Amino acid sequence: MAFHSILFETPEDGPPSGEVDQPDFFGDLNLDQFVYEATRGYDEYRLVPFFRTELTREGAIVYRHEVMQDLDNADVLLSIQAFALAMRKMRASLEQAEKLYYRRQKEWWFHEAASQYSQAVRAFSAGLRDGNPASSGLRGLDDWLQSYIGSEAFASLERDLKEVRTALAVVRYCIHLNGNAVTVLNYDGEPDYSAHVLGIFDRFKQGEVRDRRVEQRDYPEMNHVEAKILDLVAELHPESFEPLETFRTRHAEYLDPTVAAFDREIQFYLAYRSYIQPCRDAGLPFDYPTVSSSSKAVQCENTFDVVLAHKLCADKVAVVCNDMRLEGAERIFVVSGPNNGGKTTFARTFGQLHYLAKLGCPVPGRNSHLFLYDKLFAHFEREENTLDLRGKLQDDLMRMHEILQRATSGSIILMNEIFSSTTLADALFLCRRIIGEIIKLDALCVCVTFIEELATLGPQTVSMVSEINPDNPSARTFRVKRRPADGRAYAISVAEQYGLTYDRLKERLAS
Template identity: 30%
Template sequence: MAFKSIIYIKDENNLISYDLDLLTDLSLNDIFKGINGNIIDDNIDSILHKPLKYIENIKYRQDVFSDLMDNNLYNAVKLFSENSDILLYKIRGLNDLDDVQRKRCFLDSVYLYCNAITSLLESLKNADLKSSGFINLLDYLKNYTESDFFKSLKKESYNIEKIISSIRYKININGNKITVKKCLNDDDFSDEIINAFSKFLDDKNFDFNDDNSYEIGHVEASIIVLVSRLYPDEFGLMSSFFEKYNNFIDPVIEKFMHDIKFYLKYIIYMKRFTNYGLKFCIPKIINSGNVYADNIYDLALAQKLIIHGNIPVANSFSFNDANILIVTGPNNGGKTTFARSIGQVYYLSALGLPVPGSDAALNIPDKIFTHFEKSEAIENPEGRLEEELKRFKKIIDESTDKSVIIINEMLSSTTIMDGIEIGKKIIDLLIKRKCHSVYVTFIHELSELNGVKSYVAQVGNDHIKRAYKIIQEKSNGMAYAHALAEKYGLSYEILIKRIKNEDLSNIN
């Protein structure tokens, strides 16, 4: 198959649909910022906002990531990307240069381009490639470098570079007058000058000839013009070369230059966490069978924790024997973080990315929905409950048996009895829809319904400290509020004692 893109094999518009609230609810915006770094790359940002529905595209990306796990190939591709950045920066700045400078910079750019492609080709030849993405790229580069265009481009750029680099001239400065003349071999004092001034440099390996800057003053620019007049034939070759190869970058290779950063940036991003012992895995993509993920964690939370040298608690989940996970337990016990991490794993896997965790087998949903609690607006006359139910109805109406739904703390504005009754109807609708759903709730009675699997947030032996561990077990209905109240002096017994003491003090 002919190589067109390292990102898509085909059908790039077949995408998973989602509401923009999902990016906030699952903290994906924070993750995207972490991947992109300080400088937002619009191309990468666009890819991150387009989860794939077409499984072949997902596996295509996964295989590319697998190949890049080889350090030699990774380093070679990273070097190519770095050289590409320099090349594209030079090309963008050509119009800001004077005529001779522009043509010299253009020649250097072509020289860099040819070297970068040749080097990448050799690295791909020596690599044990498994992905169709890199295998097809290798075939493309072989054909491209054997083309008459590239052969001429490379040969002429090398020859002219050699000719231009061999030009020598001398400058006589007499007051305000500068005279430029050809330099004979016996007039060359370069070595003497370098030796005389090298002792003033901290870097003894400084290369006086390695100057990629073309931002020179008007005096230097004038000198270059004079030099070009001394060597009209040599500079004429450079001008002809500029006109002949003005649009020299192959469009497919240029697209690869931009797209490969998607992989490189994510690998760099992963290393921030793997350096702390956290794991990533390439999930198996399945159409049926047990959907699960082991030792997953919230990437957005991990970003914050590792700044202080801490790591999040990892948890696992499985949809085996049930399509609905009910998550209960004490407040601040990690329930929402657990649900969010499940949503992140689904979304990131749909991008073809390695996901946080040690092992996973996931289906690719057609849609991903989130229903997280929102602050009730004062101007909203319908009330929070009605607003929540309307949002849920929209989700149910638009979902299919292939969708994923993450619900967090719904019905918190109702009484327990109303919450149980409404919650039962919600779960009944989810069961009938047959989609994979995660439902975080304070109503532990919902975990006892048929067709659901119960997960419970754990606490320490003191019933106060949160373990942030979520395990599959039957809910005990405990919120451990009494232990917390005692810790902060707010239990019923303590409050009654205080009131009595205050009454006695008032009598005195």
């Protein structure tokens, strides 16, 4: 199979053209924070479009899994990192060539960039082959590199690079200084007086002396005297400078598009590995999920909100993990329990898991089986907007109506505390209708709610409850367990908050 891209297995998968708009659900799932942090420090590679582009095929996801797993091979990883560093230096030389003023100096820096490029490609090809990658992506790249290095275009580049250096290496010249006059002469066997002069001054040394030398800064830019000397040398040796003058024209497009694309795209993997490394260092698990476009069974053990975990691990704070499972006819998690108990985090985690899976990345948790959705929708509680002249209830209804209009049986819908602005009876009526529509669609859903009755609407719903510490009802464990909702944990928490528990009432009555 011909090599297309290290990120996209086939042209149909990508890459995207131009910028990619941020998906609507990013803010609700904190994925905007994830992309910002993951791409920070990688600005030159323009990775944001890759992190916003979801894959749509199972094979395309497996393709990335294999590449990501190859990066766990130290030899492969080191060869890629060395190549990326060499290419960064090559780009710096090209940028320097553009900044310089004098023509011959610009020509030399361009030659230096091309030389760094050819060396980087050869070294990377050898290192990659020694690393013996297992992924079809890197093996395809290895085969392509062998073919590219053996091509006439690359051979011509290397021949001309060598010709330039060989021609310039034989240049010898003398400089005669007489006041402000500088004369450049052909070298004719004149002795080098530098060693003689140093020897004379050595006679006057008397023990250790203070170093009074002034530091000379070595700026890349030549001054006008140096540039004029170089021009005069070129006039004396035109045959030696001719290869340098023609090199830039002949190899203006020396950078192969496939090499340039790989250099950019491989940073996607390195950026994600770097982002999750603090979590791995803290002992948190990551897993390559089994992703299916046909099975809606969902499972993930010891999973967590990766954005929250990234922050907590940086602060050396422990991360709470949870399990989730949907099987058979089950499609909807109904998450209830006390406030600030981890319900919203659970919903975010469900959405993050599926989105990261569609990026072809390892996901937080173990034994992951996830659904390859077509669209993801999030309806999280928002503050009322006084400018649109709509009340909060109307806004909730309009947003949900739009979601249900666009959703399909292959969609995922996340709802977080909707209809909290109305009465319990009205909220129950509206939620029943909406969940009924989602059941008809056969879509996957997470519904965070204070209405526990929604967990008993049918075999499609699964009750998840955020638990509290039984010894201290006001303390949150942030664990969300699969069990029937009985309202007790929430009631105890509220009673404790307002001093209405049996013990507190006894104390108050006694006083």
